[in-house]
Amino acid sequence: MTFGIPNFIGDMVREYSPWPELALGINVILAVIAVLAVGIGSAPILIYMERKVCAHIQCRLGPMRLGWHGVLQTVADVTKLLFKEVYSPKGVDTIMYYLAPMISLTAPFFTLALIPFGEQWQVIDLDFAVPAIIAINGLGLFAILLGGWASNNKYSLLSALRSGAQMISYEVSFAVIMLFVVMISGSASLNDIIATQSGTVFDWWIFKLPVLGFVGFLMFMCISTAELNRAPFDIAEAEQELTAGFHTEYTGTAFAMFYLTEYINIIGASALGSIFFLGGWQAPLIGIESVDNILLAVPDLVWMFAKIYFLIWLYMMFRWTWLRPRIDQLMSFEWKFLLPLSLILLALGAVFTAMGWVL
Amino acid sequence: MMTASKYFHAMITGPISLLKGMTVTLRYFFNPGRIVTEQYPENKATLKMHDRFRGRVELIHNEENLHACTACGICEKTCPNNSINVLSTKNIAGKKVLGKYLYRMDTCTQCGFCVESCPFGCLRMAHDFEMSSADKQTFNMTLNKTEGQG
Numbered sequence: 001m002t003f004g005i006p007n008f009i010g011d012m013v014r015e016y017s018p019w020p021e022l023a024l025g026i027n028v029i030l031a032v033i034a035v036l037a038v039g040i041g042s043a044p045i046l047i048y049m050e051r052k053v054c055a056h057i058q059c060r061l062g063p064m065r066l067g068w069h070g071v072l073q074t075v076a077d078v079t080k081l082l083f084k085e086v087y088s089p090k091g092v093d094t095i096m097y098y099l100a101p102m103i104s105l106t107a108p109f110f111t112l113a114l115i116p117f118g119e120q121w122q123v124i125d126l127d128f129a130v131p132a133i134i135a136i137n138g139l140g141l142f143a144i145l146l147g148g149w150a151s152n153n154k155y156s157l158l159s160a161l162r163s164g165a166q167m168i169s170y171e172v173s174f175a176v177i178m179l180f181v182v183m184i185s186g187s188a189s190l191n192d193i194i195a196t197q198s199g200t201v202f203d204w205w206i207f208k209l210p211v212l213g214f215v216g217f218l219m220f221m222c223i224s225t226a227e228l229n230r231a232p233f234d235i236a237e238a239e240q241e242l243t244a245g246f247h248t249e250y251t252g253t254a255f256a257m258f259y260l261t262e263y264i265n266i267i268g269a270s271a272l273g274s275i276f277f278l279g280g281w282q283a284p285l286i287g288i289e290s291v292d293n294i295l296l297a298v299p300d301l302v303w304m305f306a307k308i309y310f311l312i313w314l315y316m317m318f319r320w321t322w323l324r325p326r327i328d329q330l331m332s333f334e335w336k337f338l339l340p341l342s343l344i345l346l347a348l349g350a351v352f353t354a355m356g357w358v359l
Numbered sequence: 360m361m362t363a364s365k366y367f368h369a370m371i372t373g374p375i376s377l378l379k380g381m382t383v384t385l386r387y388f389f390n391p392g393r394i395v396t397e398q399y400p401e402n403k404a405t406l407k408m409h410d411r412f413r414g415r416v417e418l419i420h421n422e423e424n425l426h427a428c429t430a431c432g433i434c435e436k437t438c439p440n441n442s443i444n445v446l447s448t449k450n451i452a453g454k455k456v457l458g459k460y461l462y463r464m465d466t467c468t469q470c471g472f473c474v475e476s477c478p479f480g481c482l483r484m485a486h487d488f489e490m491s492s493a494d495k496q497t498f499n500m501t502l503n504k505t506e507g508q509g
Contacts, residue, residue, distance in 0.1 A: 061396040321384040
């Protein structure tokens, strides 16, 4: 395990200061700040984006009043949310009630720390990043179960149980799809997965494998939507049936933490999608020298975020287009369709790897 | 019970129907011209209400400030809220003509029955809607501009 994405400040402290051990502490602080900047900085942008996308799909304008085209609206909303009173209803399990949003917010930050946003922009370079992400995903589920149970509310509990069933089911095919990518690229480290896709656009896994890559990408999008508890798979917070699901009883900052979790999870999932199938931070080169030079001049961070936001836009289009299935339809979709298909995909990927058709 | 053929059929038709839905929303998303939201206070100057909008009741007057009302009182009888009082008078020739068309907007529900029931088509629903007032007397209106005309 390397804590060692070399950074200017840490190196300088290690070299010139009388206490070189301080560098480790400074590096940790820098890492925390970086992850918080991506996570918390993106959330207001995503909330604004979601409102605008949903409004334009529904022939509306969305927020227009505060600032230019309503850009300050989310700032106002977040401020309002933070200043609201935090209270717990009668009969809740107080410790667990307040523990749940904290756990739920911890999990997505773990994922963000593992993701390389650029060649030099990563907090931890784990060799076993993909298994680690599969493990971390369990934490989010744990938080939802805890929050639903501790709320002492029938709807919250129902929602938590449904969400548990859903996320455990979809985690299976999520893991299988991730293993498919790990198998064809031959490494579980996210940096290595990106490195195997270097070259032109057609070297990305979505196009590199004939049909399989594209099917894999579609399935990844589908399964990760379910993993994110987002519509059309938002069984956990189906408003018409369960009021707001597991976060019905939460107010103020505690609710904001659940809300933030949802949006940071979206960033994590679409970052994974772009790393696995769209070449991560690599520029979309098309093989023509003059165009490629222009594309390479753009920093890798910009390409990574462009891909992430494209995938987020796709998630939003899904959310505002499609209908929510019933819980039994959802489960049969997973166990009767997605899991067999992902296993077939895994087997075909194994055949391709064994025959050497991949690289 | 789901048969195998149904299962594979749904595998093909499902994604196609999903894509159909996506094309609709994508078309809306990339066509800002379809947006129907009115930015009300800002577009006051250009705002045009649609034809069937029902504001307050209006007695139609032509360019010479003449109306077609004969004070028959059918609108008064039709009105479910008693918002209309047609007070008739007699002109020099002794003929029954409209004296005062009293209309109380505060009790009116803008149902439009009076407009439908008028045999001479001399009523219509006006398009102005910024009618709020702190003074109740402003809602008691006399709709005809000239008295004893006809």
